[in-house]
Amino acid sequence: MKILSVENLSRSFGGIKANDNVSFSVEQGSILGIIGPNGAGKSTLFDLITGYTKAESGKVQFFDKNIFGLSPDKISNLGVGRTFQKLKPFADQTLLENVMIGAFVKEKNVKKARDNALEIINFVDLIEKRHHFAKELSTGQRKRLEMARAMAIEPKLLLMDEVTGGVDQKTIPGLVELIKKMKKTGVTIITIEHNINIIMEISDNVLALDQGKSIAFGPPREIQKNKQVIDSYLGTFDAA
Numbered sequence: 001m002k003i004l005s006v007e008n009l010s011r012s013f014g015g016i017k018a019n020d021n022v023s024f025s026v027e028q029g030s031i032l033g034i035i036g037p038n039g040a041g042k043s044t045l046f047d048l049i050t051g052y053t054k055a056e057s058g059k060v061q062f063f064d065k066n067i068f069g070l071s072p073d074k075i076s077n078l079g080v081g082r083t084f085q086k087l088k089p090f091a092d093q094t095l096l097e098n099v100m101i102g103a104f105v106k107e108k109n110v111k112k113a114r115d116n117a118l119e120i121i122n123f124v125d126l127i128e129k130r131h132h133f134a135k136e137l138s139t140g141q142r143k144r145l146e147m148a149r150a151m152a153i154e155p156k157l158l159l160m161d162e163v164t165g166g167v168d169q170k171t172i173p174g175l176v177e178l179i180k181k182m183k184k185t186g187v188t189i190i191t192i193e194h195n196i197n198i199i200m201e202i203s204d205n206v207l208a209l210d211q212g213k214s215i216a217f218g219p220p221r222e223i224q225k226n227k228q229v230i231d232s233y234l235g236t237f238d239a240a
Helices: 040-049 071-077 095-103 110-123 139-151 167-183 196-201 220-225 228-230
Strands: 001-015 016-027 031-035 056-062 078-080 157-161 188-192 207-211 213-218
Touching: 001 040, 001 188, 016 040, 016 188, 016 207, 031 196, 040 056, 040 071, 040 078, 040 157, 040 188, 071 078, 071 220, 078 139, 078 196, 095 110, 110 139, 139 157, 139 167, 167 188, 167 196, 167 228, 196 220, 207 220, 213 220, 213 228, 220 228
Parallel strands: 016 213, 031 188, 031 207, 078 157, 157 188
Antiparallel strands: 001 016, 001 056, 207 213
16 A cells, blocks of 8 residues: 555756655565665655645545645644654753654653653663753764654654764664664655665665755665666765
8 A cells, every 4th residue: 555655746846856856655564775875855745745945736545635735733643744854853952852752743641642652762762861951962863863853752653854864874784773673664755865875674675866856666675786876976886
């Protein structure tokens, strides 16, 4: 079953097409990896899907509902979560308080929201840090917090922007395993990554963008051999 269908989604900024008739679909329970050079339109695509930027044309369907043009809060309430490349937790609130804010979207009872938040914090392996202020966390821990905040709304679909970006090499494997762990819970994931090896490891399908256009879509092995994709990355695919 398709959980998300995107058709001919377009958006321009000052005459530059950030997204140019992008179309793809995502099967429920799968991971879609999105790749592309800097400026390819990856984060803009997330903005258009989640309502943070208004598309000029196209269609976005979440299950059987057209969400094109809806506000971010309405899209979130339907079950679409998101993490951001630039981490902006509530720095002077604890990790628990940060996650509870998300939990309140679905649960208004304070005790139940707290219990739900604690369960999610334990899931992302930050339970020992639950009473620490967000500003005290390392970058890798803030990445996990960002994922926990997104999961707190109980998403059916989760869009994640550069989960492993900006962290040290020893932190990356743990974040990758957390993504796999999240998939096992039944959450459908779309993730933007610059690390090609990670995308090839975790994705069921890969969407490649270049200059706002979709240049390839398919299983990782097909994408890895696609000439247009290789050219856009200057042949930097690792043989692995």
